[in-house]
Amino acid sequence: MKILIVGGGGREHAIAWKLAKSPKVEKLYCAPGNAGIAQVAECVDIGVMDFERLVRFAKEHEIDLTVVAPDDPLAAGAVDAFEAAGLRAFGPRKNAAILEGSKAFSKDLMKKYGIPTAAYETFRDPEKALAYLETAKMPIVLKADGLALGKGVLICKTLEEAREGVRTLMLDKQFGSAGDEIVIEEFMTGREVSVLSFVDGKTIRIMTSAQDHKRAKDGDQGLNTGGMGTFSPSPFYTAEVDAFCREKIYQPTVDAMRAEGREFKGIIFFGLMLTADGPKVLEYNARFGDPETQVVLPRMKNDLVDLFEACIDGTLDQIDLEFEDNAAVCVVMASGGYPEHYEKGFVIEGLDQFKDADGYYVFHAGTKLDGNGRIVTSGGRVLGVTAVGENLKAARANAYEAVKKISFQDAFYRHDIGKAIDEA
Numbered sequence: 095m096k097i098l099i100v101g102g103g104g105r106e107h108a109i110a111w112k113l114a115k116s117p118k119v120e121k122l123y124c125a126p127g128n129a130g131i132a133q134v135a136e137c138v139d140i141g142v143m144d145f146e147r148l149v150r151f152a153k154e155h156e157i158d159l160t161v162v163a164p165d166d167p168l169a170a171g172a173v174d175a176f177e178a179a180g181l182r183a184f185g186p187r188k189n190a191a192i193l194e195g196s197k198a199f200s201k202d203l204m205k206k207y208g209i210p211t212a213a214y215e216t217f218r219d220p221e222k223a224l225a226y227l228e229t230a231k232m233p234i235v236l237k238a239d240g241l242a243l244g245k246g247v248l249i250c251k252t253l254e255e256a257r258e259g260v261r262t263l264m265l266d267k268q269f270g271s272a273g274d275e276i277v278i279e280e281f282m283t284g285r286e287v288s289v290l291s292f293v294d295g296k297t298i299r300i301m302t303s304a305q306d307h308k309r310a311k312d313g314d315q316g317l318n319t320g321g322m323g324t325f326s327p328s329p330f331y332t333a334e335v336d337a338f339c340r341e342k343i344y345q346p347t348v349d350a351m352r353a354e355g356r357e358f359k360g361i362i363f364f365g366l367m368l369t370a371d372g373p374k375v376l377e378y379n380a381r382f383g384d385p386e387t388q389v390v391l392p393r394m395k396n397d398l399v400d401l402f403e404a405c406i407d408g409t410l411d412q413i414d415l416e417f418e419d420n421a422a423v424c425v426v427m428a429s430g431g432y433p434e435h436y437e438k439g440f441v442i443e444g445l446d447q448f449k450d451a452d453g454y455y456v457f458h459a460g461t462k463l464d465g466n467g468r469i470v471t472s473g474g475r476v477l478g479v480t481a482v483g484e485n486l487k488a489a490r491a492n493a494y495e496a497v498k499k500i501s502f503q504d505a506f507y508r509h510d511i512g513k514a515i516d517e518a
Contacts, residue, residue: 095399098152099124099135100142100172101163104426104459104478105384109163109398110135111455112391116399123155129469130458130477142167145175152181159184161402165241165381168360169195184402186360186380190351193358194380197239197277207350209343210374212367214279220264223276227256233281238263240272247318247377249281284369285330285514286376288386291344291364292401294410295357298348299401300340302393302417303331304386305514310433312510319433320475323511325423325486326389330368330514339366339373347378359405388457388478389422423493423512424480426459430504432474439464440471440503447499453482454496471502486515 095118099106107130113119114134125148127137140147142164152160162172162185171188185191192199204211212235217223227234236259238246246269250256263273290301304326310316343364351358363379363386391398395416404410429436442461448454457480460473479497483489490512497507 095119095158096121096156097123097399098148098155098157098160099127099131099163100148100160100167102126102128102131102142103164103384103473104457104475105382105387106163107131107457107459108387108391108455108478109161109382111457112394112398113161116397118397118399123151123157125151128458128472129461129463130456132463142172143170145170145172148172149175149179149181152176153179158182159399159402161185163381165191165194165379168380169241182406184360184406186358190356190358190360191380192356193351193362193378195241197237197377198275200378201277201279203347203350203354204375207346207353209346209350210372212279212282212374212376214277216275216277218275220260223260223264223278224257226278227253227260230256230278231280232256235279235281236260236263237277237279238269238272239275239277240269242269242272246272282367282369282374282376284367285328287328287331287335287366287368288324288383289331289339289364289366290383290386290390291362292405292410292415293348293358293360293362294405294408295352295359296348296408297410298344298362299410299413299415300336300344301390301415302326303328304383304389305330306383306386307508307511310428310508312508317433319428321383321385321426322428322508323423323425323478324385324389325421325490325512325515326386326393327421327486329486335368335373339364343373343375359408384459385424385426385457385478388424388455388480392422392455392480392482393417393420418482420482420484421486421489422480422482423486423489424457424478425493425497425507425511426475427477427479427497427500427502427505427507428475429460429471429473430506436474437504438470438472442469442471442476442500442502444500445469448496453492455480456496456500476502476505486512490515
């Protein structure tokens with residue numbers, strides 16, 4: 095098979111690495127890719143939102159399957175564009191990707207079908223939103239309705255912070271049109287868990303659990319980021335939690351989307367909060383998480399091609415999804431100043447020291463090759479340094495040992511990824 099991956103970050107590198115291991119894959123392309131992906135696939139200089147060129151490339155190169163990985167092209171209808179051209183593509187169609195593309199839609203869906211989530215209200219009028227805050231209980235959560243690179247969520251501890259948050263989202267338009275409508279919801283407390291799943295429209299297959307760390311600095315301090323590291327599995331995701339979620343959240347979500355005429359085929363990412371009142375949905379994503387993918391795929395036993403094809407063909411019920419009985423930890427190495435202002439173009443040293451066979455994986459998130467063939471930084475999140483181990487503590491120790499061997503100017507990373515493991 096010839097496969098095209100759309101995207102160019104750490105998630106896409108993990109997907110490319112996994113697909114490259116399949117005996118069914120004859121040739122792998124990635125648009126636009128990065129310096130790490132270039133080691134396992136041929137990178138093509140086409141942007142993720144340039145559907146016309148992507149489709150033309152797929153036709154000209156007789157691509158058998160296109161994997162659309164990022165949220166923006168999915169929400170904008172990339173899969174629809176490929177299907178309209180008679181091409182196979184993995185990922186939800188536009189009318190199903192709204193599950194992530196609109197927070198208001200997903201909250202209304204959960205309310206309608208009785209799927210556990212936080213109490214909420216939606217607003218298009220900033221004045222009405224501000225008036226609502228006057229009687230609301232603090233802390234409170236504000237969410238931009240649309241896509242905001244994983245950063246359009248504000249946790250406000252005081253009324254003044256909440257007022258400022260409404261101004262930031264709806265008046266200052268920090269996240270553009272994503273803030274035209276906002277969701278204001280109750281602040282939930284508990285452990286956060288991320289659970290990825292494969293969906294074929296009817297059947298859902300749950301992947302192993304993971305937990306992300308969103309804040310930039312140790313101790314969950316600093317600004318929200320796209321994710322500074324993750325670990326898998328979560329010791330807090332028990333058999334009891336799993337059973338509850340399968341009955342009350344996972345299958346009901348798939349059934350709800352089908353009932354709404356929005357059959358979902360692809361990946362549903364369930365962001366869960368394990369509250370005192372039971373698990374509740376924090377958010378849905380309509381694609382692989384980043385950096386959750388970097389710890390989930392190295393533990394997966396299955397051929398990823400089989401799973402992608404089963405989702406498209408509606409035959410997921412015929413597949414047993416299996417994972418290794420081990421653990422993985424990913425530590426993100428970022429550019430100094432991320433998630434705000436940072437410089438690019440610094441040479442990365444130490445990347446040649448790791449081999450998959452040893453249980454170490456360095457997934458490139460923001461890298462490129464310079465004119466001299468050297469790998470340099472080209473983004474905020476630069477690398478996802480992943481290691482496996484027999485348990486979470488071993489994996490964590492291995493990941494931090496690996497991080498010490500890599501360097502680039504102004505690099506920084508959190509030192510407490512997976513620290514919750516010690517508290518489990």
